[in-house]
Amino acid sequence: MSPLKSIYHWLNVRLGVDELVEKRLTGYLLPRSINAWYSLGSVLLVIFGIQVVTGILLLIYYVPDAEKAFKSVTYIMNDVHFGWLIRMCHAVGSNMMVAVLLLHMLSALFMGSHKSPRELNWVTGFILFNLVLGISLTGYLLPWSQLSFWATTVATNSAGAIPVIGQYLVEFLRGGKLVGPHTLGRFFAVHVVLLPLVIGALIGAHLFLLERIGVSTPPFGQKETKSTWQGDEFRHESHPGGIPFFPNYLLQDVTSILIYLAIFFCVVFFSPYIFFPPTAFVPADPFKTPAHIKPEWYFLANYQTLKVFPSELLGLMVQGAAMTFLALIPFIDRGKERHPLKRPLFLACFIGGIILFIGMTIWGHYS
Amino acid sequence: MRQSATNRFCVIACSTLLLLLTILSPAARGQEETVCIQCHGPQPGKGGAPVKAWRGSIHADNGISCHSCHGGDPNDAANAMSPARGFVGTPQEAGIPAFCGRCHAGIMEDYLKSAHGRALGKGGPTCVTCHGAHEVKKANLELINEKSCSRCHPYDRAAGIKEAMRQTEGLITDIERKIERFKGEGVDTERHEKSLFSLRNRYHRLFHEVDTAKVKRESSHIQQELNTINQTLENLDERNRRRKIAGAMVVGGLLVAALIAHLLKRTYDD
Numbered sequence: 001m002s003p004l005k006s007i008y009h010w011l012n013v014r015l016g017v018d019e020l021v022e023k024r025l026t027g028y029l030l031p032r033s034i035n036a037w038y039s040l041g042s043v044l045l046v047i048f049g050i051q052v053v054t055g056i057l058l059l060i061y062y063v064p065d066a067e068k069a070f071k072s073v074t075y076i077m078n079d080v081h082f083g084w085l086i087r088m089c090h091a092v093g094s095n096m097m098v099a100v101l102l103l104h105m106l107s108a109l110f111m112g113s114h115k116s117p118r119e120l121n122w123v124t125g126f127i128l129f130n131l132v133l134g135i136s137l138t139g140y141l142l143p144w145s146q147l148s149f150w151a152t153t154v155a156t157n158s159a160g161a162i163p164v165i166g167q168y169l170v171e172f173l174r175g176g177k178l179v180g181p182h183t184l185g186r187f188f189a190v191h192v193v194l195l196p197l198v199i200g201a202l203i204g205a206h207l208f209l210l211e212r213i214g215v216s217t218p219p220f221g222q223k224e225t226k227s228t229w230q231g232d233e234f235r236h237e238s239h240p241g242g243i244p245f246f247p248n249y250l251l252q253d254v255t256s257i258l259i260y261l262a263i264f265f266c267v268v269f270f271s272p273y274i275f276f277p278p279t280a281f282v283p284a285d286p287f288k289t290p291a292h293i294k295p296e297w298y299f300l301a302n303y304q305t306l307k308v309f310p311s312e313l314l315g316l317m318v319q320g321a322a323m324t325f326l327a328l329i330p331f332i333d334r335g336k337e338r339h340p341l342k343r344p345l346f347l348a349c350f351i352g353g354i355i356l357f358i359g360m361t362i363w364g365h366y367s
Numbered sequence: 368m369r370q371s372a373t374n375r376f377c378v379i380a381c382s383t384l385l386l387l388l389t390i391l392s393p394a395a396r397g398q399e400e401t402v403c404i405q406c407h408g409p410q411p412g413k414g415g416a417p418v419k420a421w422r423g424s425i426h427a428d429n430g431i432s433c434h435s436c437h438g439g440d441p442n443d444a445a446n447a448m449s450p451a452r453g454f455v456g457t458p459q460e461a462g463i464p465a466f467c468g469r470c471h472a473g474i475m476e477d478y479l480k481s482a483h484g485r486a487l488g489k490g491g492p493t494c495v496t497c498h499g500a501h502e503v504k505k506a507n508l509e510l511i512n513e514k515s516c517s518r519c520h521p522y523d524r525a526a527g528i529k530e531a532m533r534q535t536e537g538l539i540t541d542i543e544r545k546i547e548r549f550k551g552e553g554v555d556t557e558r559h560e561k562s563l564f565s566l567r568n569r570y571h572r573l574f575h576e577v578d579t580a581k582v583k584r585e586s587s588h589i590q591q592e593l594n595t596i597n598q599t600l601e602n603l604d605e606r607n608r609r610r611k612i613a614g615a616m617v618v619g620g621l622l623v624a625a626l627i628a629h630l631l632k633r634t635y636d637d
Contacts, residue, residue, distance in 0.1 A: 077553045247632075248636060251632035265617050281550055
């Protein structure tokens with residue numbers, strides 16, 4: 001027996017590697033009609049990994065002090081070997097993470113994957129989406145630029161519209177009456193410790209739920225597109241006669257990840273400044289408000305919504321209602337039909353919702 | 368039954384939201400202005416002309432308003448022009464250089480040493496003769512032109528000085544543009560900005576110099592230093608070009624790898 005085989009045998013008799021490979025990889029069957037959209041979850045795992053690694057590398061040089069933060073970021077961009085690449089990957093990656101997460105959620109919604117018995121998968125995914133928005137918002141302040149300072153001022157100000165507790169909430173978020181060194185400290189701690197831990201834990205929960213209940217079958221190319229789940233007992237949805245996860249779908253995952261990375265590096269190397277207006281490279285000045293300060297693209301629809309309503313409270317209430325509706329959609333949309341073309345009301349709301357989001361985003365950008 | 372109620376709720380909620388978004392427009396926000404502008408701005412003729420001229424000026428762009436030069440209280444209409452609140456009004460012709468020189472001290476010094484300054488009060492030009500009183504633009508070579516200079520003397524000598532300075536001006540403008548671009552890309556341009564600031568000041572001080580040989584000599588020195596900055600910026604451009612080549616290779620490699628993974632998947636699918 002060759003030394004390599006000896007090591008494998010040694011491990012196999014102790015860990016049951018053969019059984020593990022059979023159960024989790026070659027014998028783990030997925031629906032034959034599974035499509036590329038299902039691989040977005042794997043793409044998101046890779047993005048999260050890149051964010052963690054680049055974030056740790058940035059932490060080596062970043063100084064979370066209002067006096068030194070901007071200079072430390074300038075140092076990273078100009079003097080640290082490959083610092084520009086690390087920072088660009090982290091900043092562009094955060095935008096891409098939100099975009100891919102939106103696509104992942106929209107594809108799940110379109111294919112009815114959020115329906116029973118996968119309500120918990122949807123809810124954990126929805127919470128993850130909100131946490132990713134939170135980690136993006138807290139990270140936005142850290143460069144301590146004019147853009148980050150004033151965007152955070154505007155964002156935290158919105159909470160003040162909530163009756164009774166609004167002002168306390170603003171002060172709690174900022175660590176004072178105004179955005180300042182205390183805000184930077186708070187956002188830094190939340191960005192690098194609290195939110196990554198909670199996101200990591202929720203990703204674990206999301207994957208656990210996926211593994212327990214099984215992968216859903218896409219409603220396309222099927223005769224029967226209604227869910228057959230009865231709700232009487234727990235049943236793992238298996239796919240006898242399906243394709244194995246390894247090598248078939250793992251190769252689809254790899255293909256999607258490589259295409260994502262190609263797009264990601266295309267932005268990083270050729271056009272990273274689509275995410276950086278000039279104010280992103282000017283140090284924060286609390287006494288000089290820049291004209292036309294805008295939030296990140298994924299908050300533009302919220303920003304514009306706040307502007308179109310006569311009071312911020314009304315704008316916040318509408319947004320809160322819309323988000324609650326989205327969070328609870330598997331409990332509201334309880335029909336068994338999963339094919340989008342057989343759900344015209346859902347399809348109209350789905351397309352209308354996307355158009356409304358894009359329209360408000362464009363309006364917010366040009367307003 | 369329950370689904371139909373839910374559907375009705377969705378339709379009503381979406382329609383209400385769309386209706387509200389359509390009919391409500393953002394509240395207009397008024398701009399805060401000083402009482403000087405509030406009062407003089409709408410006035411026709413001589414009273415409002417300075418405000419109109421000032422609006423497009425470099426002073427307006429940099430927040431230098433009426434009270435910055437004329438004094439007075441910009442927040443109290445009743446006492447806006449009260450000497451007790453520091454209102455100094457408009458200077459006499461001989462007092463114009465000192466009036467502007469309160470801020471532009473170095474330039475006043477250069478002007479007073481020049482032939483123009485020495486002719487102050489004897490029919491010579493003051494600051495406003497060339498720069499205007501309220502429509503002041505960022506100083507540039509176009510201020511030296513035949514129409515303006517030949518009001519007082521032949522243009523030949525001024526044309527010689529202008530020609531000697533033209534190349535320097537071009538270089539400064541080019542470097543300014545490059546620095547602005549690099550700044551917008553997160554490049555640390557502080558050192559270059561400081562050097563350019565100092566060189567631009569040296570260049571601007573030549574504006575009031577009428578000794579052609581001195582202008583040529585000094586312009587040559589300034590240009591040498593500007594070329595050093597320009598070379599550093601060109602090196603940055605070259606560095607960016609190399610990064611893009613590396614990026615193209617990375618992206619190309621990833622796309623090839625994606626194609627191979629896709630083809631491999633298809634062989635397994637078959």
